[in-house]
Amino acid sequence: QQPVQSPQAVILRExxxxxxxxxxxKALYSVHWYRQKHGEAPVFLMILxxxxxxxxxxxxxxxxxxxxxxxxxxxxxxxxxxxxTYFCGTDFNTDKLIxxxxxxxxxFP
Amino acid sequence: EADIYQTxxxxxxxxxxxxxxECSQTMGHDKMYWYQQDPGMELHLIHYSYGVNxxxxxxxxxxxxxxxxxxxxxxxxxxxxxPSHTSQxxxxxxxxxxxxxxxxxxxxxx
Numbered sequence: 001q002q003p004v005q006s007p008q009a010v011i012l013r014e015x016x017x018x019x020x021x022x023x024x025x026k027a028l029y030s031v032h033w034y035r036q037k038h039g040e041a042p043v044f045l046m047i048l049x050x051x052x053x054x055x056x057x058x059x060x061x062x063x064x065x066x067x068x069x070x071x072x073x074x075x076x077x078x079x080x081x082x083x084x085t086y087f088c089g090t091d092f093n094t095d096k097l098i099x100x101x102x103x104x105x106x107x108f109p
Numbered sequence: 110e111a112d113i114y115q116t117x118x119x120x121x122x123x124x125x126x127x128x129x130x131e132c133s134q135t136m137g138h139d140k141m142y143w144y145q146q147d148p149g150m151e152l153h154l155i156h157y158s159y160g161v162n163x164x165x166x167x168x169x170x171x172x173x174x175x176x177x178x179x180x181x182x183x184x185x186x187x188x189x190x191x192p193s194h195t196s197q198x199x200x201x202x203x204x205x206x207x208x209x210x211x212x213x214x215x216x217x218x219x
Contacts, residue, residue, distance in 0.1 A: 001168075002151070032207075041199060041210035042152065087152065095140060095159065095205050098168060099152040 001026060003088055003100035010105045012078050020103045022088030023070040029093040031064050031071035037084040045073075045086075078107045111136040115200050115211035122190055123219055130185045130214045132200030141183040142208065144199040145169060152199065158183055190218040 003024045010018050022031060030049045034042040048064035048071060059076040075082055088100040113134040122128055134141065143156040144167075154167030158177040172194070173187050183202075187194055195218050200211040 030206075034208075041212055042208075044207045044209070047206050085149075091205065096142070096154055096157050096165075096167065097208060098154065099144075102151050104149075 001092075002098055003090055005086075005088060005100040005103045007103060008101070010103060012105065012107045014080060014107055014109055015077050016107075018075045018078060018105065020073040020075075020086050020088075020105070021070060022072070022100050023068075024090060026069070026092060028064070028066060028069050028071070028090050030091055031062070032089040032091075032097060033062055033071075033073050034087045034089065034099075035082075035084045036087065042087060075105070078105075080107050080109065083107045113200065113202055113209055113211040115198075115214050117214060118212060119215050119217075121217045121219065124189075124191055126190050128187050128190055128216070130198055130200075130216070132183045132185070132211055133181050134183075134202045134209075134211075135181060136202055136209060137180070138202040138204065138209075139180065140203055140205070141177065142201040142203075143167070143173075143175060143183070143185050144201065145171065146197045146199060146213075148197070156185065190216075192218050194218050 006021045032047045033045040036042040062073045064071045086103045089097040116131045139160040141158045144152040146152045153169035155171040156175040158164045197213050197215050199213045201208040
């Protein structure tokens, strides 16, 4: 039931792009994306709703493919501040969030 | 400033002790959650509440209990701490669209 993320880890140089995928075996109604920096609490990035459009937040955007039951997070021209662990989450049409397995992203100068 | 608070931030305690982890929020949200997270691992929902006097168990079985007597307060209690309870506990509040996390309590049971 827990969404599966890929890859598990990504290492980038500043300015490079990355894609993080989130897949579910069950139908998705919404997909939430959070970033957690080392030693800190997770912070909300964006939510994609079923039937909604692709979202964007600065150089971070995401898409939601309901048919394939998956979402992708796109990080463009990565910055050092993008380092952290990214979690997708889904509520399966309830009010509780089930988080994915996480993707660790490290950006080096 | 509206925020969510957790105390203590760090706790080292011996086996068998009773502990309560505090979580308070001034954001006015009805929905509150407790997550357990081991270092570098995913977040597991252990308890949630939709409002006063409403509590439910999450997807990860936990020996802890919670209460929700006031909207702003959602404490988590372990009656008898064991080394297997060593972990980070994160409290969150929010709407169905977005959750705001507290700084967490890092618990070590010796």
